[in-house]
Amino acid sequence: MNDSGCSMSGESCPIGGRIIQLKSVDSTNDYAWNLALEGAKHGLVVVADQQTGGRGRLGRSWLSPPGMNLAFSLVLRPSLPPQDIPPLSLVAAVALFSCLETYIPRLSIKWPNDLYCGDRKLAGILSEMKLKGRETDFVIVGIGVNVNTMVDDWPLELQSTAISMRQAVDKIFALRELFQQFLTSFQSWYEYYLSHGFHGSVQQVLEKNSYLFGKQVTIAINGRTIQGRAGNVDEYGRLLVYDRREVCWPVVAGEATMMEMGDPEKRGDDNDSGG
Ligand code: BTN
Numbered sequence: 001m002n003d004s005g006c007s008m009s010g011e012s013c014p015i016g017g018r019i020i021q022l023k024s025v026d027s028t029n030d031y032a033w034n035l036a037l038e039g040a041k042h043g044l045v046v047v048a049d050q051q052t053g054g055r056g057r058l059g060r061s062w063l064s065p066p067g068m069n070l071a072f073s074l075v076l077r078p079s080l081p082p083q084d085i086p087p088l089s090l091v092a093a094v095a096l097f098s099c100l101e102t103y104i105p106r107l108s109i110k111w112p113n114d115l116y117c118g119d120r121k122l123a124g125i126l127s128e129m130k131l132k133g134r135e136t137d138f139v140i141v142g143i144g145v146n147v148n149t150m151v152d153d154w155p156l157e158l159q160s161t162a163i164s165m166r167q168a169v170d171k172i173f174a175l176r177e178l179f180q181q182f183l184t185s186f187q188s189w190y191e192y193y194l195s196h197g198f199h200g201s202v203q204q205v206l207e208k209n210s211y212l213f214g215k216q217v218t219i220a221i222n223g224r225t226i227q228g229r230a231g232n233v234d235e236y237g238r239l240l241v242y243d244r245r246e247v248c249w250p251v252v253a254g255e256a257t258m259m260e261m262g263d264p265e266k267r268g269d270d271n272d273s274g275g
Contacts, residue, residue, distance in 0.1 A: 003085070014044035015074060016183040016191065020046045020207060026053035029142035032073035036130070036138040040075050044143070047072035047179065052234030054144065054163060056124055057113065062144050065153055069164070070175055077138050078194065082131060085139055086253040087202075089113045089127040091193045092141050094205045095186040096123055099178070100145075101209075104168050110211035111230070111239045112253035115145075120163035122146055143182070147173050183223040197233035206233045219251055226251070 010108040018041070025031050025048045032046040051071050053063035053080035064071040076088070092107045102109050106118045115123040130137040146164035154162055165173050193202060207213075212230035219226045219241060226249050231240040 006119070013041050015043045015076075015187045016045045016180075017041075018045070019159055020044070022046065022048040024048060024050040024052060024150050026031055027054060027055050027142075028073040029073055029140050032075050032140045032142070033128065033130075036075045036140065042075065042077035042138075044075040044182065045072055046075075051228070055126060055142075057126055062124065063155075064144060065149065067175075068145055068148045068153065070182075071138050072179065072180055073142040075138060075140060076190075078136060080136055080194075081114070082129065082134070082136050082259055085129050087193070087198050088139060088141060089096075089192075089253060090198075090206060090233070090237050091189050091202055092125050092186060094202050095189040095207060096125075096143065096145070096182060097205060097263075098189070099181045099185040100165070103171075103173070104165055108209050108211035111206070111220060111233060112237075113193040114211075116211045117163050117165075117168045122163055122165065122168070127214060130166060145178070147178065170228070191213055197235070198237050202237075203233060203235060204241075212239070219249075221251060 018131060022028075022031070028046045028048050028051060032040070035044060035046070048064070048156050049216055050066040051062065051064035054064045056062040065152055066220065078085070090109075093113060093115060096105060097109050097117055097221070100115065104122070106259050107122070108116050110116050113125040113127070114121055120151075126142040128140045146162060148166045149164040151159055151167060165171075189202065196230070202274065210232070213232065215230050217228065217230045226241055226243065228241040228243040228249065231248070233239055234250055236250075238252050241249045241251055243249065
């Protein structure tokens with residue numbers, strides 16, 4: 001991996017045009033956030049062999065033991081209004097899905113930010129945005145993929161809910177190659193999203209490979225709870241949830257908390273299915 005700077009400006013810097021590789025860090029999201037505050041350019045990627053304070057959504061922790069998994073964060077400076085930022089997590093999920101689907105069977109995307117293998121979590125995405133006035137200043141997209149961890153590497157409470165690529169197919173993966181493949185994949189999906197928006201290919205990949213489709217879900221939105229059957233994702237990246245009267249509730253990723261049977265979110269665990 002390299003640490004070369006990108007001399008281009010704005011979004012013309014390729015994703016991964018500059019990569020900072022760290023042995024150990026509390027959280028690559030926090031590290032990337034601080035660099036972005038100091039003016040880091042679009043496309044910078046921070047990757048770490050180990051995180052000591054990795055974070056998941058909803059204040060949970062994300063485990064990243066040394067040298068086993070992928071944990072990295074992208075600095076993005078999209079010329080998009082804040083309301084178009086939440087779907088970027090899904091764009092990242094689609095990019096990760098297209099990169100991993102050739103290796104991993106029964107892979108699906110759990111709206112809004114997880115990859116599942118069967119019923120177990122393989123990867124998670126944590127996107128965080130900073131505004132400048134009413135405009136988007138930058139977005140940090142943090143990605144954790146359980147690559148080479150084995151069952152004993154998980155704490156007991158995660159052993160039945162988390163899975164790694166190695167556990168899924170009994171093979172050890174080269175982290176560097178996977179990482180580069182993801183960056184290439186993300187670059188093209190990101191460009192696609194900027195020029196075409198969410199509908200079209202991004203929406204199609206989500207529809208075809210949705211973990212939640214047809215399942216009963218409970219979603220908390222701004223202090224209110226909606227229960228119903230998960231449908232497809234619409235052209236804005238919103239999950240369509242149908243209540244018992246078949247009334248459709250479009251749910252925006254950035255505002256919702258997913259809860260469902262068997263989901264740690266429902267049980268109130270503070271560890272995430274990271275590895
Ligand atoms: C989730 O599933 O809740 C999101 C998990 C995101 C974990 C990644 S690992 C790299 C980056 N740094 C962090 O502290 N979190 C994200």
